[in-house]
Amino acid sequence: MYKETNIRELLHRYMEGESTQAEMKQLKEYFDGEQDLPVDLIPYAQMFAIIEEETPTPSTEALDKFSEEQVQETQRRLPLWPFIAAACIAAFAVILLAPPQQEEENMTIAYVEGKMLNDKQVAMQMGENALQEIFSNGNQEEQLSELFNEQ
Amino acid sequence: MKHLIITLALITATLPLSAQKGLRINEVFEGNIINEMAMHESLVKGESLEPFKLKVLHTVKFTTGNSARDKVEALFKEDMQGRLSDENDNLELEYRDGHLYYAIVQIADTKKGLHRYICYQCRQETGGNSITLVYMEGKASLADLRKTFKKK
Numbered sequence: 001m002y003k004e005t006n007i008r009e010l011l012h013r014y015m016e017g018e019s020t021q022a023e024m025k026q027l028k029e030y031f032d033g034e035q036d037l038p039v040d041l042i043p044y045a046q047m048f049a050i051i052e053e054e055t056p057t058p059s060t061e062a063l064d065k066f067s068e069e070q071v072q073e074t075q076r077r078l079p080l081w082p083f084i085a086a087a088c089i090a091a092f093a094v095i096l097l098a099p100p101q102q103e104e105e106n107m108t109i110a111y112v113e114g115k116m117l118n119d120k121q122v123a124m125q126m127g128e129n130a131l132q133e134i135f136s137n138g139n140q141e142e143q144l145s146e147l148f149n150e151q
Numbered sequence: 152m153k154h155l156i157i158t159l160a161l162i163t164a165t166l167p168l169s170a171q172k173g174l175r176i177n178e179v180f181e182g183n184i185i186n187e188m189a190m191h192e193s194l195v196k197g198e199s200l201e202p203f204k205l206k207v208l209h210t211v212k213f214t215t216g217n218s219a220r221d222k223v224e225a226l227f228k229e230d231m232q233g234r235l236s237d238e239n240d241n242l243e244l245e246y247r248d249g250h251l252y253y254a255i256v257q258i259a260d261t262k263k264g265l266h267r268y269i270c271y272q273c274r275q276e277t278g279g280n281s282i283t284l285v286y287m288e289g290k291a292s293l294a295d296l297r298k299t300f301k302k303k
Binding site for chain 2: 132134
């Protein structure tokens with residue numbers, strides 16, 4: 001038989017998380033066997049009724065197997081660093097290869113018979129001459145028309 | 152990775168002329184109809200064109216026979232289908248001897264709202280047909296361009 005004061009002391013240790021396995025066993029036995037419990041201890045009896053007598057402890061073999069599985073799982077995982085490296089290289093490539101907006105917007109190139117001329121003025125002049133030729137077409141007719149009208 | 156870098160570089164290089172892409176006359180600008188060695192080409196973009204209210208001016212000029220002339224004319228006429236209207240504000244053209252002599256055509260604006268024009272001229276000269284082809288885009292209206300480039 002367990003003394004009530006001793007049980008209360010064990011309960012206090014249990015609630016504080018200081019109980020040993022043996023003390024927990026004592027409490028379990030007490031609450032399982034005692035029929036005439038003080039009212040304030042009845043909730044504890046209900047609690048110990050659903051607590052298993054002993055927390056199952058994994059065997060050494062089971063622990064070894066678990067460790068092996070963890071190691072294999074880690075080895076199976078693909079390393080992340082190649083993907084991170086590839087993403088960084090791609091980002092740098094985009095930044096370095098894309099010319100600045102200002103440079104992209106300004107361009108003056110001339111090709112004469114397949115040869116590129118590094119002369120902005122020539123390129124500009126070629127463009128302007130082409131437009132002047134085309135836009136002056138109607139003008140020639142108007143001039144002729146005006147000439148005939150005058151006559 | 153190498154393929155990715157090359158692809159990115161190509162995309163970047165072709166961006167400036169993306170608005171011109173899709174036009175049939177691009178075949179001519181790219182040298183697919185007339186050998187590039189026989190062409191005079193100029194491409195101007197950006198600040199230099201600000202006085203003309205333009206952003207892009209691309210011209211090619213060459214002399215060729217009737218067969219190539221017909222091809223270029225046909226391509227230009229296909230692009231003319233996309234003209235804004237037949238109104239004088241958007242179109243100016245003249246035929247001589249059954250062929251297009253010159254044309255200035257405003258086509259649909261770019262996505263950024265810039266006006267786009269294609270121009271064609273074919274003059275008969277002793278060596279063949281002297282053809283000038285122009286693509287341009289910018290804020291300039293056809294009236295602005297006439298005012299700027301028409302010789303007085």
